[in-house]
Amino acid sequence: MALIRSVIHLLWMGITVVPYALAIMLGTLLGVRGVPLYRIARAWLSLCISGARVVLGIRAEVSGMENLPQGANEGAILLVKHQSTYETFLMPVIMPHPLAYVFKKELLHVPFFGWAIGRLDMIHIDRNQRTQAFNKVVQQGKDLLAKGIWIIMFPEGTRIERGQKGNYKTGGTRLAIDTGAPVIPIAVTSAKVWPRKAFIKRPGVVDVSIGKPISSVGRQPDELMREVEAWIEAEMRRLDPDAYPAPAANTASNTTAHSGK
Template sequence: MAFLRSVIHLLWMGITVVPYALTIMLGTLLGVRGKPLYRIARAWLSLCISGARVILGIRANVIGMENLPQGENAGAVLLVKHQSTYETFLMPAIMPRPLAYVFKKELLRVPFFGWAIGRLDMIHIDRDQRTQAFHKVVQQGKDLLAQGIWIIMFPEGTRIERGQKGNYKTGGTRLAIDTGAPVVPIAVTSAKVWPRKAFIKRPGVVDVSIGKPISSAGRKPDELMREVEAWIEAEMRRLDPDAYPAVVIPPHGKAGEK
């Protein structure tokens, strides 16, 4: 049954992306730019999340929405734990402000999906040219934040297995410091139901925990990222304790793991 549901959901996404992507591309030909196109993309992503709930039995439990920056001009750099495709669809669907993803340019080649996101206010980079890529992120990030668009990044850079921790890179905190925006750490347990690179998804709940904004003023990128990493990983252990080894402290020795 899980296999059949996964097939149906994949077909659902593949079929529904076509009219939304074509609408976005047609809109650009007609001179439409910015937030109207984003709303079309967000509608499709919300449709995928609704499809996951109805077809796959996956639903999200979100806490901490009150922690998000308030005010029309309040910027933010969202730094999110990355375990599956699910959170890339979920975040625009639940956030009160438009989001701009920082993503690798190879995604632009994906039929319909990539063609559409290439016409949105996003930041696509060439990972082979790291210095130029970061300058692009900072410049476009400043422009987008000035328009009331929040930047979203996955500091581990790729999807991580359940219960594992990747290498937290400082690109997101460097951007926050350069733009003066706070960082917002977000923990997501999507791998419980939608494992990394897995075709078959399982019914269940994805817990999403949004932390309080952390000011970037006067901070150093690596030190700020360590604080983000510590919060996210501690929250992941709280939300999904079964995925992490229990820490044991011997009577006379150092702490270890079972």
């Protein structure tokens, strides 16, 4: 049954993406730019998330929405735990501001999906040219934040297996420091039901926990990212304790106890 449901949901996404992508491309031909096109993309993502709930039995429980900046002109850099495609689709659906993803340019070649996102206010980079790529992120990031668009990044860079931790890269905190925007750490347990690179999905709940804003003013990229990493990984253990091994017993204490000292 899980296989059949997964096939149906994949077909649902594949069929529905076509008219929405065409609407975005037609909009650009007619001179439409910015938020109106984003709303079209967001509507399709909402269909995908609704389809996941109805067909796959996957639903999200979100906590910490009150931690998001409330002002219409307040910027933010969202740094999100990345376990599956689910949170990529979910974040624009639940966030009160338009989002701009930082993504590798290869995605632009994906039929319909890539063609559409290439026409949105997103930041696509060439990972083979790191310096130029980051300069582009900073420049476009400043412009987008000034428009009230939040930047979203996955600091581990790729989807990570359940219970594992990737290498947290400092691109997001460097951008935050350069723009003065706060960072918002977000923990997501999507791999419980939608594992990395898995075709078959399982019904269940994805917990999304939004942390309090962390100021980037006067910070260093490395130590700011260490704070983000510590919060996210601690929150992941709280939300999904079954995925993480129990802490090892204190070796020194055990040795003392066995020696009778």
